[in-house]
Structure formats: C-alpha cells, structure tokens
Amino acid sequence: MNKGVLILFIIFALSGAKANHKLGTRYIAVPDSDGVQRIYMRAGSYYYKPDHIVVKKGVPVELIILRESSLVPHNIVMDYPSAGMKFDVEINPDKPVRISFTPLKTGSFEFYCDKKLLFFPSHREKGMHGVIEVTE
Numbered sequence: 001m002n003k004g005v006l007i008l009f010i011i012f013a014l015s016g017a018k019a020n021h022k023l024g025t026r027y028i029a030v031p032d033s034d035g036v037q038r039i040y041m042r043a044g045s046y047y048y049k050p051d052h053i054v055v056k057k058g059v060p061v062e063l064i065i066l067r068e069s070s071l072v073p074h075n076i077v078m079d080y081p082s083a084g085m086k087f088d089v090e091i092n093p094d095k096p097v098r099i100s101f102t103p104l105k106t107g108s109f110e111f112y113c114d115k116k117l118l119f120f121p122s123h124r125e126k127g128m129h130g131v132i133e134v135t136e
C-alpha cells in the first residue's frame with residue numbers, strides 16, 4: 001500500500017466513524033432569574049454539545065455557542081419561521097455567538113451546520129446536527 005492510498009484510507013475510516021454519530025447529550029433548560037432559558041453550547045468538527053436541548057414553549061431562549069479553534073468553518077442553521085426559530089449564523093472561534101428566540105410551537109426541530117467542502121460529505125452528514133425539543 002503506498003502512502004497516498006494509506007492516507008485516503010485513514011480519512012475514510014475517520015469520516016465513517018463520525019457518520020455514525022447519534023444524538024447523545026440531552027440538556028433540559030431551566031430559566032434563569034431573568035426568565036430566559038440560557039443554554040451554553042460547544043461546537044466543533046463535527047458536533048454540537050449538547051445536541052438535544054429541551055426548552056419550554058413561549059419562554060425566551062438564549063443560545064450561547066463557543067467553538068473549538070480550528071480552520072474549519074462552522075455555522076448553525078434553523079429554518080422554522082412559523083415556530084419562531086429561523087436563523088443562519090456563523091460560529092467563529094474567537095468570539096461566542098449569542099442567538100435569541102422564543103419557541104412558538106411544540107415539537108422537535110433540527111439545527112445543523114450547512115458547511116460542505118467540494119465532494120466531501122456535508123458537516124450535517126458527518127454528524128454536526130442536533131434537535132431542539134419544545135415542550136408545553
């Protein structure tokens with residue numbers, strides 16, 4: 001096996017491992033004294049932690065996202081305007097991102113990173129996604 005083939009093999013082995021990602025870290029938000037459900041999240045290649053967030057309907061949410069430093073670009077996207085959750089925000093390593101919204105509907109709503117490089121699988125396909133579960 002020559003070096004180039006070996007490196008390709010390692011890349012595919014690693015990306016395969018990440019593709020098997022399942023929702024794991026569940027976090028149930030509790031409102032702060034100011035009534036805001038504040039959630040601190042970490043992001044990186046290719047994850048959000050926590051990636052399963054439970055919030056209450058009709059109560060303001062503030063998502064504060066810090067990310068690992070790397071050159072890989074990441075963002076966070078939600079596209080549920082009728083449920084009060086619509087944004088598309090870059091997450092940069094140097095500065096935490098703050099996103100505020102108020103969930104208007106109960107249910108499970110996906111968030112994900114929509115970055116993709118050339119023919120490689122998208123970050124979403126590599127496991128960079130999660131769910132906001134809105135309860136009564």
Ligand SMILES: [Cu+2]
Nearest residue numbers: 074113115123
């Ligand atoms: Cu990403």
